[in-house]
Amino acid sequence: MTEAPATLDDYRSLLKALPGPDAEALLAAEERNAQLTKPPAALGRLESLARWYAGWRANGRPVLQQPQVVIFAGNHGVAARGVSAFPPEVTVQMVANFQHGGAAINQLSGAFGAKMDVHAIDLDTPTADFTERAAMTEAEVLTALSTGWNAVDPDTDLLVTGEMGIGNTTSAAAIAHALYGGTAQDWVGRGTGVDDAGLTLKAQVVSDGVALHNKVPGDALDTLARLGGREIAAMAGAILRARTLRIPVILDGFICCSAAACLHAISRDALDHCVAGHVSAESAHPALLAKLGQNPLLNLGLRLGEGSGAALAIGVLKGAIACHSGMATFAEAGVSGG
Numbered sequence: 001m002t003e004a005p006a007t008l009d010d011y012r013s014l015l016k017a018l019p020g021p022d023a024e025a026l027l028a029a030e031e032r033n034a035q036l037t038k039p040p041a042a043l044g045r046l047e048s049l050a051r052w053y054a055g056w057r058a059n060g061r062p063v064l065q066q067p068q069v070v071i072f073a074g075n076h077g078v079a080a081r082g083v084s085a086f087p088p089e090v091t092v093q094m095v096a097n098f099q100h101g102g103a104a105i106n107q108l109s110g111a112f113g114a115k116m117d118v119h120a121i122d123l124d125t126p127t128a129d130f131t132e133r134a135a136m137t138e139a140e141v142l143t144a145l146s147t148g149w150n151a152v153d154p155d156t157d158l159l160v161t162g163e164m165g166i167g168n169t170t171s172a173a174a175i176a177h178a179l180y181g182g183t184a185q186d187w188v189g190r191g192t193g194v195d196d197a198g199l200t201l202k203a204q205v206v207s208d209g210v211a212l213h214n215k216v217p218g219d220a221l222d223t224l225a226r227l228g229g230r231e232i233a234a235m236a237g238a239i240l241r242a243r244t245l246r247i248p249v250i251l252d253g254f255i256c257c258s259a260a261a262c263l264h265a266i267s268r269d270a271l272d273h274c275v276a277g278h279v280s281a282e283s284a285h286p287a288l289l290a291k292l293g294q295n296p297l298l299n300l301g302l303r304l305g306e307g308s309g310a311a312l313a314i315g316v317l318k319g320a321i322a323c324h325s326g327m328a329t330f331a332e333a334g335v336s337g338g
C-alpha cells in the first residue's frame with residue numbers, strides 16, 4: 001500500500017501532480033454511447049456520468065461492483081460554544097449506532113450494495129475551540145489526513161465519504177468563509193436545527209474564528225488545520241487517496257464539501273474525480289457547490305450527513321453504468337438509426 005504523505009508539504013506537492021482520467025477510455029466510452037439504442041442524449045446526465053466513470057476507471061465499458069462508504073467521526077471544541085442543537089456526546093453515541101447497523105447510512109449502504117466502514121477519530125480529545133487557537137496542530141491534522149488516506153480500500157470501484165460530528169457545520173462554515181470570503185452569515189446554516197438565536201451565535205463564532213486565523217498567512221491546508229475537524233481532514237485525505245488510485249468519489253453534503261474545498265482551493269482540478277451526490281438543506285450548500293463547480297445529482301431536502309445523500313446517488317451512478325455497459329447498440333439490436 002502506498003503510504004500516506006508524511007507532511008503537509010508532501011500533500012501540497014501531491015495536489016500539484018495528480019493523475020487525470022484515461023483518455024482512451026473516455027474516447028471509447030464516447031464512441032460506445034453514440035451507438036446505444038436510444039435517441040442522442042436521451043439518457044441526459046446519465047450519459048456524461050457514465051463517460052466520467054469510464055475515464056477514471058480506464059475502461060470504456062466499466063462495471064461498478066464494489067462501492068465503499070466510509071464514515072469519519074470527530075468531536076469539536078467549538079461545540080462547547082452552544083452552536084449545535086445536540087450535545088457533543090451524540091457523536092460517540094451515533095458511532096455506536098453505525099457499528100450496530102441502526103443508522104440511516106447503514107440502511108442506505110445496504111440498499112445500494114456498498115460496504116460501510118466507520119472510523120472514530122480521537123473522540124475523547126475534541127479539537128481546540130477555533131475561536132481561541134488552531135483547532136488542530138500540524139501533527140493532529142496529519143494523523144486525521146492519514147486516517148482518511150488509509151481508510152480507502154484500493155479494490156473499491158467507487159468511494160462515498162461521509163461524516164458525523166456534533167458542531168461540524170460550524171467548522172465547515174468557517175472553512176468556507178475563510179476560503180471564499182463574504183460574511184459569516186452567508187455560510188452558516190441551521191445544522192442539526194438551531195433556532196434563530198443559535199444561528200446568530202454561530203455566525204458570531206465563525207466570524208471570530210476566521211478573523212483570528214486570517215491574521216496568519218496560510219493556504220487551504222492551513223485553513224483545514226485551523227478551522228476544520230478530524231473527520232473533515234480525514235474526508236480530504238480519503239478523497240485525495242481515491243484520486244491517486246483513480247477511484248471515483250461521490251461527495252455528500254455541506255461538511256463533506258468543505259473538506260473537498262480545501263483540496264480544490266490548492267489545485268483547481270483536484271475534484272475532477274468527484275461528483276456531488278446531492279445538495280443538502282444546509283442553507284450554504286448550494287453556494288459551496290457553486291464554488292466547487294459541482295452540479296448535484298439529487299435534491300431531496302436531506303440534512304443528515306453520514307454520507308446519506310451520496311449513498312443514494314450510488315443508485316443513480318449504478319443506473320448510468322448499467323445502461324452504458326449493458327445496452328445493445330443499434331447494430332446489435334437491429335434497430336434503425338434516426
Ligand SMILES: O=C(O)c1ccc[n+]([C@@H]2O[C@H](COP(=O)([O-])O)[C@@H](O)[C@H]2O)c1
Pocket residue numbers: 083084085086163164165166167168169170190191192193194252253254255256280281282285303304305306
Ligand atoms: O451533510 C449536511 O449537509 C449536513 C447538514 C446539517 C447537519 N449535518 C449533520 O449534523 C451534524 C452537524 O450539525 P451541527 O448542528 O452539530 O453542526 C453532523 O453530524 C452532520 O453529519 C449534515
Ligand SMILES: Cc1cc2nc[nH]c2cc1C
Pocket residue numbers: 086090094163164165192304305306
Ligand atoms: C441523531 C443525529 C444523527 C446524525 N447523523 C449525522 N449527524 C447527526 C446528528 C444527530 C443529532
